[in-house]
Amino acid sequence: MSQWPMLKIKRDKISFNADRIIQKCRENKITVAGVTKGLSGHPEFAEILLNAGCGWLADSRMDNIFHLRKLFPGIPMMLIRIPMKSEISSLVEYADSSLVSMKEILPLIDQECIYRKKTHEIMMMVDLGDLREGLMEEEISAFTRSLKKCSYVKCTGIAVNFGCFGGVIPTCDKLVQLKNWGEQLSSELGYEISWYSGGGTSTLIRTEDGSLPQGVNHLRIGEAFLLGTDCTGQRNIPYLSQDTMTLECEIIEIRTKPSLPFGTIGADAFGNIPFFSDRGIRQRAIVAVGKQDLRIEGIEPIQKGIEVLGASSDHLILDVQDSEEPISFGDKLEFRLNYGSMLSLSTSAYVNVKFI
Numbered sequence: 052m053s054q055w056p057m058l059k060i061k062r063d064k065i066s067f068n069a070d071r072i073i074q075k076c077r078e079n080k081i082t083v084a085g086v087t088k089g090l091s092g093h094p095e096f097a098e099i100l101l102n103a104g105c106g107w108l109a110d111s112r113m114d115n116i117f118h119l120r121k122l123f124p125g126i127p128m129m130l131i132r133i134p135m136k137s138e139i140s141s142l143v144e145y146a147d148s149s150l151v152s153m154k155e156i157l158p159l160i161d162q163e164c165i166y167r168k169k170t171h172e173i174m175m176m177v178d179l180g181d182l183r184e185g186l187m188e189e190e191i192s193a194f195t196r197s198l199k200k201c202s203y204v205k206c207t208g209i210a211v212n213f214g215c216f217g218g219v220i221p222t223c224d225k226l227v228q229l230k231n232w233g234e235q236l237s238s239e240l241g242y243e244i245s246w247y248s249g250g251g252t253s254t255l256i257r258t259e260d261g262s263l264p265q266g267v268n269h270l271r272i273g274e275a276f277l278l279g280t281d282c283t284g285q286r287n288i289p290y291l292s293q294d295t296m297t298l299e300c301e302i303i304e305i306r307t308k309p310s311l312p313f314g315t316i317g318a319d320a321f322g323n324i325p326f327f328s329d330r331g332i333r334q335r336a337i338v339a340v341g342k343q344d345l346r347i348e349g350i351e352p353i354q355k356g357i358e359v360l361g362a363s364s365d366h367l368i369l370d371v372q373d374s375e376e377p378i379s380f381g382d383k384l385e386f387r388l389n390y391g392s393m394l395s396l397s398t399s400a401y402v403n404v405k406f407i
C-alpha cells in the first residue's frame with residue numbers, strides 16, 4: 052500500500068479541541084454526542100472523544116456504527132441520519148438510539164425490538180427551517196399517537212438540525228421553538244422527555260454569547276472537534292485549534308509547460324469544457340491525488356506561491372512557478388482542508404489516514 056496521499060491528523064490538536072468543547076458544554080449543562088462521520092467513523096477519533104469525556108458517539112452511517120460498536124461495546128451509539136426502512140434490523144442490533152422523523156417507521160422499529168428483546172430510544176427530529184429532515188409542527192400530534200402504540204421504542208427527546216442544507220442559523224428564537232415543541236411532545240406523551248438536542252457545531256455560538264435558551268441540553272458535534280471551524284457561521288471558533296490536520300501528497304512530475312492547452316479542444320474527463328487563461332510558460336507540478344479521493348475546491352496549499360489549477364481522477368495539477376521555496380520531484384506538498392475535502396479523503400480507500 053502507498054504511504055501517500057496521507058491525511059495527517061494531529062492527535063494533540065483534536066484532543067485539545069475536544070477538551071475545550073466538552074468543558075464549554077459542561078458549563079452550559081450540555082451533554083455532547085461526538086459525531087464521527089467526518090472521518091468515516093475512525094476509531095482513533097472516537098477514542099479521543101471518549102477520553103475527553105464524550106458520553107455518546109454518533110454517526111450518520113450504520114456501517115460506521117457497526118465497527119465502533121465492536122470496539123467500544125459499552126458506549127451509547129446514536130444513528131443521526133434518520134434510518135432507512137431497510138436497515139432497521141442492524142439499527143436495533145447495533146445502535147442504542149436514533150433520530151426519527153417518519154412516524155411510519157416507529158411500528159417497524161418496535162417490531163424489531165420485540166423480536167430482539169431490546170429497547171430502542173429515539174429523538175423526534177423536527178424541522179425549524181433548514182428544510183432537510185424533520186417533521187413540521189402540525190405533524191407532532193400524529194407522530195406522538197404512533198409513539199404511544201409502541202412498547203419497546205421510547206422517545207427520550209426532541210432534536211433539530213441547522214445549517215447543513217438551508218444554511219439556517221440556530222438563533223435563540225429557533226431554539227426556544229425547539230423547547231416549546233418538546234414541551235408539547237412531553238405533554239402529549241404523558242412523561243417528560245430528557246433531551247433537547249439543539250443541533251451541531253453551528254449551535255456552539257449560542258454557548259459563547261450566552262444566548263442558549265434554558266433547557267437545551269444536548270448537542271451533536273463533529274466539525275468543531277475536527278477542524279475548529281463553524282462552516283454555517285463562517286468562522287473559526289476562537290478558543291479552538293484550526294491546525295488539526297493536513298493532506299500530504301507526493302510530486303510525480305515537475306516541468307515547465309505553456310499555460311494554454313494546444314490542439315482542438317473537447318471536454319475534460321468529467322465532461323466539462325475547460326477554460327484557461329494564457330500566462331505564458333509556467334512551471335507546473337503534478338501530485339498523486341485526484342478527484343477520486345478529494346473535493347479539490349476545498350484544499351489550499353500551505354506553501355506560499357503555489358496555486359491549484361485543477362485535477363483529473365488521479366492527478367492534481369499545480370502552478371508552482373511562484374513558489375517561495377524550491378520544489379523538486381518526489382517532494383511532499385501539504386494542503387489545508389475544509390470539511391468536504393476531509394470527508395472525501397477519509398472515504399477514499401487510496402488515502403492513508405494517519406494519526407500523529
Ligand SMILES: *Cc1c(COP(=O)(O)O)cnc(C)c1O
Nearest residue numbers: 086131212251252271272273274
Ligand atoms: C452531521 C450531523 C451533525 C454534526 O454536525 P457538525 O456540523 O459536524 O457538528 C449533527 N446532527 C446531524 C443530524 C448531522 O447530520
